[in-house]
């Protein structure tokens with residue numbers, strides 16, 4: 192279980208709320224794993240991620256466009272790669288079935304990705320907005 196820290200906030204309410212929601216969903220999945228219910232939960236988690244990341248990445252990308260974010264293309268690429276990762280996980284799941292390994296992999300991939308991405312990439316969006324606000 193990973194608790195949300197204020198330091199993860201990028202300073203944009205809508206995006207921060209979506210990040211919290213994503214983490215909450217991952218925590219739900221972790222909890223299911225600790226109760227040996229990961230296998231049942233993995234399909235649902237992937238389905239949620241596919242839908243929710245589309246919405247969330249859409250919000251972030253729109254925001255980046257609105258503020259003329261200089262690294263928009265790179266950021267979009269990272270989002271697209273993540274979508275691909277989720278699809279590959281789903282594909283593996285469908286063809287090979289759910290294994291302990293796949294639940295562990297999903298857990299690790301998602302958490303690492305989310306926290307890294309927020310702290311390294313999404314933070315830059317917040318910083319860009321803060322700079323703009325200062326300049327005005």
Ligand SMILES: [Fe+2]
Nearest residue numbers: 251308312313
């Ligand atoms: Fe992002």
